[in-house]
Amino acid sequence: MDSTKRKQQAKTLRIFRKVHRSTGALLFVFFFFISVSGIVLGWKKDSGGLILPESYEGSTTQLEEWMPLEDLHQEAVRILHDSISTDLSAEINRIDVRKEKGMVKFIFEDHYYGIQLDGATGELLHIGKRHSDLIENIHDGSVVDDYFGFNGVFKLIYTSVMGIALLIFTITGFWLWYGPKRMRKANKN
Known part of the structure; x- marks a missing residue:
């Protein structure tokens, strides 16, 4: 791999790392609520009547x-x-x-x-x-919509932002894993 291509690859990795880190820091609390509520919802039918x-x-x-x-x-x-x-x-x-x-x-x-x-x-x-309904409302953001009377606007923005963020995490996370492997492989050749 020539020096220019290697520098460009390293620059791309730094950008992806920065995007990955800053997105994670910005949305940490939201991802925490989504993950915990998602785990609980996954167990709702097997909770012995506690959740549902x-x-x-x-x-x-x-x-x-x-x-x-x-x-x-x-x-x-x-x-x-x-x-x-x-x-x-x-x-x-x-x-x-x-x-x-x-x-x-x-x-x-x-x-x-x-x-x-x-x-x-x-x-x-x-x-x-039905505790599961409350947990679902926390999971998808409609609890905020209901509380403030936003008529679904917050939920739409929230789910869109979180979906896009998850897509960004997937792409940048993959590249942070694959990019260095690609660079090492190119150096061996």
Whole structure:
């Protein structure tokens, strides 16, 4: 490898090292939250109900024997207000119908409670705090959006910046590993 090419290669490595180091220093806290919350989310279904409540089974999987969804919804809201607090919002985030378990989960919008009802009888199967939803909101930045009322703008910017930063780390990290090997190999020839 000639001297000019070697100097250019060394200069490129220094630039990549500087970008890698400064990006890491700037975004360290965010990467910490993303990695820890990602690890916890990976374990949510195997947490024994600690992170995500277990799914309970209803009395039948035959949909024709189930109560109308609107009646189940009204029962879930009644249980929410009677069992937890009348101050909690009844606005639904999603309804998770588990036909194979004979159960319907009602997940609410403005808090992390979930209510599981038997699809056929409307009987309460479980009330649980969905810690996984909070952890997901921390993971993707929507907890900041919700707190400050940014309507998804922060989450979009946050996920874009973190995705680009991860791509930069991948490229610069690879080059910091491969560049010196390439230089040593060229010196041997």
